[in-house]
Amino acid sequence: MTSHISSATDEHPTPRVDSEVGPLRTVLLHRPGLELKRLTPRNNDQLLFDGIPWVGRAQEEHDAFAAVLRSRGVEVLLLADLLMTALDDQRARSAGIYASVDERRLGIDLADSLRSHLSTVGQEELANVLMAGMTFEELPAAEGASLVRHMHRPHDFVIDPLPNLLFTRDSSAWVADRVAVSSLVMPARRRESSITDLIYAYHPRFAKTSRAYGAHSAPLEGGDVLLLAPGVMAIGVGERTTPAGAESFARSVFMDGLAHTVLAVPIAQERATMHLDTVCTMVDVDAVVMYPAIRDTLSAYSLRPDGSGGVLVDGPAPFLSAAAEAMGIERLRVIDTGLDSVTAEREQWDDGNNTLAVAPGVVIAYERNVETNARLEEAGVEVLRISGSELGSGRGGPRCMSCPVLRDPLN
Numbered sequence: 001m002t003s004h005i006s007s008a009t010d011e012h013p014t015p016r017v018d019s020e021v022g023p024l025r026t027v028l029l030h031r032p033g034l035e036l037k038r039l040t041p042r043n044n045d046q047l048l049f050d051g052i053p054w055v056g057r058a059q060e061e062h063d064a065f066a067a068v069l070r071s072r073g074v075e076v077l078l079l080a081d082l083l084m085t086a087l088d089d090q091r092a093r094s095a096g097i098y099a100s101v102d103e104r105r106l107g108i109d110l111a112d113s114l115r116s117h118l119s120t121v122g123q124e125e126l127a128n129v130l131m132a133g134m135t136f137e138e139l140p141a142a143e144g145a146s147l148v149r150h151m152h153r154p155h156d157f158v159i160d161p162l163p164n165l166l167f168t169r170d171s172s173a174w175v176a177d178r179v180a181v182s183s184l185v186m187p188a189r190r191r192e193s194s195i196t197d198l199i200y201a202y203h204p205r206f207a208k209t210s211r212a213y214g215a216h217s218a219p220l221e222g223g224d225v226l227l228l229a230p231g232v233m234a235i236g237v238g239e240r241t242t243p244a245g246a247e248s249f250a251r252s253v254f255m256d257g258l259a260h261t262v263l264a265v266p267i268a269q270e271r272a273t274m275h276l277d278t279v280c281t282m283v284d285v286d287a288v289v290m291y292p293a294i295r296d297t298l299s300a301y302s303l304r305p306d307g308s309g310g311v312l313v314d315g316p317a318p319f320l321s322a323a324a325e326a327m328g329i330e331r332l333r334v335i336d337t338g339l340d341s342v343t344a345e346r347e348q349w350d351d352g353n354n355t356l357a358v359a360p361g362v363v364i365a366y367e368r369n370v371e372t373n374a375r376l377e378e379a380g381v382e383v384l385r386i387s388g389s390e391l392g393s394g395r396g397g398p399r400c401m402s403c404p405v406l407r408d409p410l411n
């Protein structure tokens with residue numbers, strides 16, 4: 001007799017992403033919520049925002065982004081919904097609580113009582129605390145009548161908020177049928193991967209998913225990972241992903257047979273170029289939109305498996321030729337951000353390079369990058385414009401705000 005165990009995964013195609021531009025079917029977004037309301041002029045730098053977003057407008061802009069995706073047949077998964085479902089599992093609750101309560105900050109007594117308190121709250125409240133954090137004044141009165149409580153101010157955080165959850169790109173990335181949970185480098189973002197980790201571990205839809213990387217490995221962020229073509233990846237190495245992160249990720253994808261070439265691409269260690277996708281994203285199978293100031297200087301080390309578990313390193317060589325060679329194409333077309341160097345600098349800062357492809361030659365881009373979008377259209381790329389005046393205050397565009405979970409293969 002055959003038995004069939006029904007699960008949510010049976011209803012959905014297996015997640016898989018082999019390229020940057022294959023027709024997008026399913027994507028993970030995070031609709032900004034209460035965590036953005038925690039931003040103040042005193043903490044926004046530390047929390048990696050360049051201003052204080054108007055939250056209601058940011059939500060409207062994000063809803064419009066999701067609507068454009070849906071209008072192109074893309075299924076939109078929202079991180080808060082996935083988190084709430086995952087928290088049905090007691091193990092997920094414990095993992096979330098464990099990751100969010102910091103004994104070094106709170107001391108043993110308050111940490112213990114906070115953990116006990118959080119283990120009694122409902123799913124929705126716990127999900128909100130994990131995303132938006134908690135202040136001392138929000139602690140229930142009975143919790144932690146300790147020195148720590150007496151000596152902190154009411155608005156200090158017991159648990160830090162995670163406003164950068166908005167940028168789902170960075171805390172995980174799919175490579176073929178595996179998910180890499182990132183190891184985020186900035187203190188303000190480190191806990192994000194505990195949330196993606198528990199979603200992929202305990203949400204029924206991802207029950208059969210294998211891992212390509214782990215949150216406790218060397219620093220690697222999804223914004224630095226570009227799937228140039230099936231089997232060919234570029235990894236930015238700069239402010240976020242470290243040389244050790246790129247090397248151990250390459251080793252891991254080679255061992256799993258997910259890639260034959262990884263290009264490690266040095267980028268300036270600056271906020272404006274925090275990830276590779278802030279200066280270069282793919283808009284077609286053979287084309288990128290790129291910041292012209294780095295076009296001729298961007299280089300790459302080529303990493304390949306040595307056949308016995310090690311990694312061979314070649315280079316550095318110019319990025320564009322190394323990429324074309326690894327991809328097996330004659331040339332990688334480049335569309336520049338802006339027309340002159342000042343416009344290019346402005347539009348790079350405003351995420352003009354940070355496009356999200358929904359199919360080959362069709363991208364979502366911020367409408368404010370007028371010249372870059374015009375150049376994309378001149379090159380034959382269809383541009384679906386969204387407004388990002390508030391969303392952009394966290395310094396991230398459509399690619400940063402999306403984690404593709406399923407793309408159709410390229411022909």
Ligand SMILES: NC(=O)NCCC[C@H](N)C(=O)O
Pocket residue numbers: 047048049164167169170189222223224274275277278394395396397399400
């Ligand atoms: N891939 C990306 O470039 N993501 C944008 C992340 C912005 C966020 N405020 C950060 O500084 O990490």
